[in-house]
Amino acid sequence: MNRVRRVTVAADETEIRLDRWFRRHFPGLGHGRLEKLLRTGQVRVDGKRAKSGTRLAGGQVVRVPPLPAENPERATPRPQPRSRPQPTARDVAALRDSVLFMDDSVIAIDKPSGLAVQGGSGQRRHLDAMLDALRFDRAERPRLVHRLDKDTSGVLLLARNAGAAAKLGAALRARKARKVYWALVVGVPRPRRGRIDSSLAKRPGRGGERVAADERAGKRAVTFYRVIEAAGQRAAWLALMPVTGRTHQLRVHAALLGTPILGDGKYGGKAAFLAELKAARRLHLHARAIALPHPRGGEFRVVAPLPEHMLESWRFFGFDPEDGGDPFAMVGQGMNKGFGL
Numbered sequence: 192m193n194r195v196r197r198v199t200v201a202a203d204e205t206e207i208r209l210d211r212w213f214r215r216h217f218p219g220l221g222h223g224r225l226e227k228l229l230r231t232g233q234v235r236v237d238g239k240r241a242k243s244g245t246r247l248a249g250g251q252v253v254r255v256p257p258l259p260a261e262n263p264e265r266a267t268p269r270p271q272p273r274s275r276p277q278p279t280a281r282d283v284a285a286l287r288d289s290v291l292f293m294d295d296s297v298i299a300i301d302k303p304s305g306l307a308v309q310g311g312s313g314q315r316r317h318l319d320a321m322l323d324a325l326r327f328d329r330a331e332r333p334r335l336v337h338r339l340d341k342d343t344s345g346v347l348l349l350a351r352n353a354g355a356a357a358k359l360g361a362a363l364r365a366r367k368a369r370k371v372y373w374a375l376v377v378g379v380p381r382p383r384r385g386r387i388d389s390s391l392a393k394r395p396g397r398g399g400e401r402v403a404a405d406e407r408a409g410k411r412a413v414t415f416y417r418v419i420e421a422a423g424q425r426a427a428w429l430a431l432m433p434v435t436g437r438t439h440q441l442r443v444h445a446a447l448l449g450t451p452i453l454g455d456g457k458y459g460g461k462a463a464f465l466a467e468l469k470a471a472r473r474l475h476l477h478a479r480a481i482a483l484p485h486p487r488g489g490e491f492r493v494v495a496p497l498p499e500h501m502l503e504s505w506r507f508f509g510f511d512p513e514d515g516g517d518p519f520a521m522v523g524q525g526m527n528k529g530f531g532l
Contacts, residue, residue: 196255200247205334205356209236210243220258228256248360249353278321286324292493296355296486297348298325298333299493304344304473304500308335325349336360345478345495358486369482371518372431372441375475375504376450377463379427383418387444391437402439404447412437414444419515422508441476452476468507470500477501480518492519
C-alpha cells in the first residue's frame with residue numbers, strides 16, 4: 192500500500208480496540224510499527240490522535256498511512272475467527288427475562304454477577320456470544336456500548352442499530368451519562384460522604400489485570416460517594432457515582448478509603464470478607480441506575496433491582512433497599528449537590 196487510506200469503521204466493530212481493529216484489517220502490521228505510527232500521528236481517528244487502546248465506534252474514520260506491502264507468498268494466512276458458542280435455551284430465557292427497558296434504539300438488561308461481558312483468555316461463556324438471543328424482531332444483532340466487570344451486576348446498555356451505538360458511545364465518552372452504583376463495604380468511610388480524586392494506572396500481574404493509584408503516571412479518576420446506612424462500624428451501604436470510567440475504579444477507590452467492597456479480595460485482601468456472611472465471597476457491587484441522553488432525543492433512565500446475593504446481605508444487616516431513595520435524585524442537580532456536598 193503506497194497511499195493514505197481513510198477507512199470507515201463498520202457498525203459491528205463498535206467498541207473494538209484500535210490495535211485489534213488493525214490486526215483484523217492489516218494482519219501484516221506489527222504492534223511495534225503500529226505504536227510508532229500512533230506516536231507520530233500518522234494513524235488518526237476522526238482526524239484526532241489516538242492510542243492503541245482507543246475504542247472505536249461505528250461510522251468513525253481511521254486514517255491509515257502507507258504501509259509496507261506484504262509478500263503474498265510469505266504472508267501468514269489470517270486465522271479464521273472461532274465460531275461463537277451458541278446460547279442454550281436456558282441462556283436465552285434468562286437474558287430475555289433480564290430486560291429492564293427496550294425500544295427501537297436501546298435495550299437495557301440487568302446483567303447478573305459472574306457473567307463476563309466479553310470473552311478473554313479461556314472465557315467461552317460471555318454476554319457478547321449470546322447477543323443473538325436479544326435480537327427479538329430485528330435482523331441486526333444488538334451491540335455492546337459499555338461494559339461492567341464480570342462480577343459486577345446491574346444495568347448494562349445495548350444499542351439496537353449502528354446509529355444508536357454511535358450516539359450512545361459518544362454520550363458515554365463525553366461523560367453525559369450519570370451512573371449510580373450501590374456497594375456494601377467492610378467498615379464505614381470517614382467522612383461519610385465525599386469525593387475521591389485519585390489517578391489510576393493499570394499494572395500487569397499473575398492474577399490478571401490490576402489497577403493501582405498512581406498520581407504521576409495514572410489517569411485521573413473521580414468518584415463521589417455517600418453512606419446510605421451503616422451497621423455500627425462493621426459495614427456500610429454506599430451509593431457511588433463515578434465521574435470517570437476507569438477500569439476497576441470503584442473497587443480501587445473504595446479500598447483507598449480503607450473500606451474495601453465486600454467480596455473484593457483482589458483489592459481488599461482478607462479485609463474484604465466477613466466470616467458471618469454466607470454471600471461474602473461474592474462481589475457486592477451493583478450498577479443500580481443510569482440516566483443517559485436517548486439517541487432519538489430526551490433522556491432515558493433505568494434502575495436495576497439488587498441481586499439475590501446482595502439482598503441476602505441487606506437482610507442480614509437489616510437494610511431495606513427502599514431506604515436508598517430515588518437514585519436519580521443524586522443525578523438531577525449535579526453530582527456534588529446530589530451527594531449533599
